[in-house]
Amino acid sequence: MSAMPPGAKSGSPLAFVNARLIDPESGYDGPGCVVVSEGVIADVQKRPKLEAGSAAMKVIDCSGAVLAPGLVDMRVKTGEPGAEPKETLKSASRAAAAGGVTSIVVQPDTNPPVDEPAMVDFILRRARDIELVHVYPAGAATKGLGGERMAELGLMAEAGAVYFTDVDRPIVNSKVLRRVLSYAGAFNTLVAHRPKDPWLSDGACATEGELAARLGLPSAPAAAEKIMLERDLALVELTGAAFLVDQISTAEALECLKRAKDKGLEVSASCSINHLTFNEIDIGDYRTFYRLDPPLRPERDRQALIEALAEGLIDLVVSAHAPAPAEDKRLPFSEAAPGAVGLETLLPALLNLHHEAGLDLVDLIRAVTLAPAQLLGLQGGRIASGAPADLVLVDIGAPVRIDADKLASKSKNSPFDGRRLQGQVLMTVVDGRVVHQAAQ
Amino acid sequence: MAPPVTDVSETIRARLNPFPKRHFVSAGDLHPPDVDALLDLADAFVELNRQTSKKLDLLKGRTLVNLFFENSTRTQSSFELAGKRLGADVVNMSPRTSSVTKGETLIDTAVTLNAMKPDLLVVRHSASGASALLAQKVSCSVINAGDGWHEHPTQALLDMLSMRRALGSISGLMVAICGDVLHSRVARSNVALLNLMGARLRLVGPPTLMPADADRWGAEVFHDMREGIAGVDVVMMLRLQLERMDGAFVPSMREYFRFYGLDQEKLALAAPGAKVMHPGPMNRGVEIDSVVADDLSVSLIQDQVEMGVAARMAVLASLAARLENER
Numbered sequence: 001m002s003a004m005p006p007g008a009k010s011g012s013p014l015a016f017v018n019a020r021l022i023d024p025e026s027g028y029d030g031p032g033c034v035v036v037s038e039g040v041i042a043d044v045q046k047r048p049k050l051e052a053g054s055a056a057m058k059v060i061d062c063s064g065a066v067l068a069p070g071l072v073d074m075r076v077k078t079g080e081p082g083a084e085p086k087e088t089l090k091s092a093s094r095a096a097a098a099g100g101v102t103s104i105v106v107q108p109d110t111n112p113p114v115d116e117p118a119m120v121d122f123i124l125r126r127a128r129d130i131e132l133v134h135v136y137p138a139g140a141a142t143k144g145l146g147g148e149r150m151a152e153l154g155l156m157a158e159a160g161a162v163y164f165t166d167v168d169r170p171i172v173n174s175k176v177l178r179r180v181l182s183y184a185g186a187f188n189t190l191v192a193h194r195p196k197d198p199w200l201s202d203g204a205c206a207t208e209g210e211l212a213a214r215l216g217l218p219s220a221p222a223a224a225e226k227i228m229l230e231r232d233l234a235l236v237e238l239t240g241a242a243f244l245v246d247q248i249s250t251a252e253a254l255e256c257l258k259r260a261k262d263k264g265l266e267v268s269a270s271c272s273i274n275h276l277t278f279n280e281i282d283i284g285d286y287r288t289f290y291r292l293d294p295p296l297r298p299e300r301d302r303q304a305l306i307e308a309l310a311e312g313l314i315d316l317v318v319s320a321h322a323p324a325p326a327e328d329k330r331l332p333f334s335e336a337a338p339g340a341v342g343l344e345t346l347l348p349a350l351l352n353l354h355h356e357a358g359l360d361l362v363d364l365i366r367a368v369t370l371a372p373a374q375l376l377g378l379q380g381g382r383i384a385s386g387a388p389a390d391l392v393l394v395d396i397g398a399p400v401r402i403d404a405d406k407l408a409s410k411s412k413n414s415p416f417d418g419r420r421l422q423g424q425v426l427m428t429v430v431d432g433r434v435v436h437q438a439a440q
Numbered sequence: 441m442a443p444p445v446t447d448v449s450e451t452i453r454a455r456l457n458p459f460p461k462r463h464f465v466s467a468g469d470l471h472p473p474d475v476d477a478l479l480d481l482a483d484a485f486v487e488l489n490r491q492t493s494k495k496l497d498l499l500k501g502r503t504l505v506n507l508f509f510e511n512s513t514r515t516q517s518s519f520e521l522a523g524k525r526l527g528a529d530v531v532n533m534s535p536r537t538s539s540v541t542k543g544e545t546l547i548d549t550a551v552t553l554n555a556m557k558p559d560l561l562v563v564r565h566s567a568s569g570a571s572a573l574l575a576q577k578v579s580c581s582v583i584n585a586g587d588g589w590h591e592h593p594t595q596a597l598l599d600m601l602s603m604r605r606a607l608g609s610i611s612g613l614m615v616a617i618c619g620d621v622l623h624s625r626v627a628r629s630n631v632a633l634l635n636l637m638g639a640r641l642r643l644v645g646p647p648t649l650m651p652a653d654a655d656r657w658g659a660e661v662f663h664d665m666r667e668g669i670a671g672v673d674v675v676m677m678l679r680l681q682l683e684r685m686d687g688a689f690v691p692s693m694r695e696y697f698r699f700y701g702l703d704q705e706k707l708a709l710a711a712p713g714a715k716v717m718h719p720g721p722m723n724r725g726v727e728i729d730s731v732v733a734d735d736l737s738v739s740l741i742q743d744q745v746e747m748g749v750a751a752r753m754a755v756l757a758s759l760a761a762r763l764e765n766e767r
Binding site for chain 2: 208209210212213214215216217218219221285286330331332333334335
C-alpha cells in the first residue's frame with residue numbers, strides 16, 4: 001500500500017499534474033498542478049501541465065480527478081487504549097488513509113480516559129510509531145469524564161490536546177461547564193459539548209414520534225437537544241468561550257444556533273455525515289447499524305441540516321466514527337451499542353450531497369478540510385505553497401459499492417453497507433508520503 | 441349438544457390452511473382473509489377443547505420450544521397446552537437474564553436451540569424487535585409471544601376471537617383500549633389487527649401513558665375516560681405496572697383508579713350490552729373494579745383465557761401446515 005518506506009518524509013518530490021484542483025481557502029476549482037517536496041506543498045500552478053518541472057520529480061497524472069486537501073475528521077473514536085478488539089489507532093489510521101482522511105482527532109472516552117497529560121502523550125507517541133495519518137488527541141473536559149471536576153485542561157493543551165470534550169456525556173452541572181468554558185479560554189482552546197438533556201434522553205434509542213411509538217422503542221423528543229443547547233449557549237455568552245456544538249441534529253436546535261451566531265458568539269457546529277444521509281425510517285427493521293447517538297431524525301430534520309450546511313450555519317462535517325464489534329451490534333435494537341464506523345465512507349457520502357442534493361463542491365470540501373483545520377489551529381486544509389502536503393486524489397464520479405467486510409476498520413458496523421455511492425479515493429498523501437493508493 | 445369428536449377434527453382439517461408467512465412476529469403482517477381463516481379455525485379448536493378428548497395429531501413429531509426471557513405463567517402455559525393438545529413435544533426454557541448478558545443470551549441461545557432442530561419457537565423477550573432478530577437467526581418458525589413494547593400478536597388474535605364470538609362481526613365495532621398504551625405491546629397488536637378488520641378504535645389514557653402521535657395510528661385519542669368509553673361496544677383494559685404508579689407516570693394508585701379505573705359507573709356510559717376485556721393479570725382496584733371484572737354478563741376476561749389456547753392452536757397448526765408444504 002505504501003509507495004515509500006515509512007519515515008521517508010522527503011523522498012523524491014511528487015508532481016501531481018492534470019488535476020482538477022479544489023482549494024477551499026481561495027475557493028479555486030479548476031485545472032492545476034501541485035508539486036510536493038520535503039513534506040510540504042512546494043508549488044501550485046493553475047494550469048493542467050506543469051511548467052519548470054525537474055527530472056527528479058515523480059510525476060503523477062491525475063487524469064482530471066479532483067485533488068483536494070486531505071480531510072480533517074474532528075470526531076473519531078477508536079478502542080485504544082482499553083478496547084482494542086473494536087479498533088486500534090493503527091486500524092483507524094488505515095481506515096482514515098483509505099478514506100482520504102489525513103488528520104483524525106481521537107476522542108478521550110477510552111479506558112483509561114484521556115483526562116491527563118500522560119494520556120495525551122501516550123496517544124501522540126502511538127501515532128508517531130504508526131506514522132500513517134496525523135492523529136490529534138482531544139482531552140476530557142472533566143476528570144474521568146465524570147462531569148464533576150475539571151480535568152487538567154492546561155497541561156493537556158500543552159501536551160498536545162487540540163480540544164476538550166466529554167464526548168457523548170453531557171456535562172449536566174451548569175456550574176461545572178461554566179468553569180470549564182471560562183478556564184479553557186485562558187489556554188485559547190476549544191470546548192465541544194453534545195447537546196442532550198440526559199433526563200429526557202434516559203434509555204432512549206430513537207426520536208420520539210409516530211415511528212418510534214409504532215416500533216415500541218424508548219424514545220426522546222427532539223426538544224432534548226434544544227433544551228441543552230439553549231443552556232450551553234447561555235453559558236457561552238456568559239463566558240465568551242470558543243465553543244463547538246457537537247453533532248447538531250434537529251431543526252429546532254439549528255434555530256438556536258442561528259440566534260447565537262447572529263449575536264456574534266464564538267460558536268461553531270458540527271454535524272455527522274450519518275444525519276445528513278439517513279433518516280429515522282432507516283431504523284424501521286430494527287437494523288442496529290442505524291442505532292446512532294444522537295438517534296436518526298425525521299426527514300424534515302435531515303433536510304434542515306443539509307440546508308444549514310449549504311448556508312454555512314453548520315461549519316463542519318464529521319464521520320462520528322464509532323466502531324462497535326458484531327457482539328455489540330447483533331442485539332435487540334434497544335440493547336445494541338450506538339454508533340457507526342465512518343472514516344472510509346465520509347468522503348463518498350459527502351460527495352453524494354453534491355451529486356444528489358446539489359450542494360457546492362468547494363463548500364462541501366471546506367466543511368471537512370479548512371473549516372475543522374482552522375478551528376483546531378492546524379496549517380492543513382488548503383492547497384497553497386508552504387501548506388502541509390496532506391492531499392487526497394479522488395475520482396468524484398466513480399461509482400463505489402460499500403462492502404462493510406472490506407473496510408479497513410476492525411469493526412464493520414457501517415450503515416452504508418451495500419449502498420452505492422459515487423467517489424473513489426485514488427490516493428492519499430500525508431506529509432508528502434503516499435499512505436494509500438487504490439488498487440488498479 | 442356438542443358434535444361428536446370426528447366431526448370437529450374433520451372441520452379442523454377442512455379449515456386448516458398453511459400460514460401465509462414463515463414466522464408470526466407481527467399482527468401487521470396479516471391480511472383480512474388470513475385473519476378470518478385463523479379465527480374460523482380457532483372456533484373449531486374451541487369446540488375441540490370443550491370435549492373430554494382434546495388431542496389431535498396435527499403437530500405429531502414436531503418440537504415446540506417455549507423460550508421465555510420474561511416470566512409469564514399465563515402465556516407460557518397457554519402455548520404449552522396448545523402444543524401438547526396438537527401432539528407436539530413441548531420444551532419450556534426460561535434462560536436466566538441479567539442486564540449485562542441478556543442480549544448475548546438471546547443470540548447464543550438461538551444458535552444453540554437451532555442446532556437442536558425445533559420446528560416451532562415461541563419467544564418472549566423484554567426488547568422490542570427481539571423476535572424479529574431471532575427469526576433471522578434460526579431456521580424454524582418463530583412465534584412472537586411478546587417483544588418489549590412492540591407486539592403480542594397471538595393476544596390480539598385471541599382478543600378478536602373473544603370479541604367475534606361475543607358480538608358477531610368485528611367490522612364496525614367500536615373498541616376503546618384504555619390505560620397504559622405507551623408501554624403496551626397488547627395495545628399495539630390490537631390496534632393493528634382491529635384496524636385491519638374494520639373496527640373503530642379509541643385509545644384512552646393519561647397523556648403520560650400515551651405514545652407520541654398515537655392519533656396517527658388510525659384511532660381517536662381521549663384523555664377523559666368518560667368521554668372515551670361513551671357508546672363503545674368493547675372496553676379493553678390494559679395492565680398498569682405498579683412501578684409506574686408512584687409518581688413516575690401517574691401520581692398515585694388511587695388517583696389513577698379515580699380517573700382511569702373501570703368501575704360500574706364509568707361502564708354505564710358504554711353502549712348497552714358492552715363487553716369488558718383485560719389481557720391479565722389484573723390489578724384489581726387499580727385499573728379495574730372487581731365488581732366489573734367478575735360480572736360474567738359483561739366480562740369476557742375468562743373467555744379470553746380459554747380463547748387463548750384455541751387461537752394459539754390455530755396459529756401453531758397453520759404454521760406447521762406451512763412447514764409441511766416446504767418439505
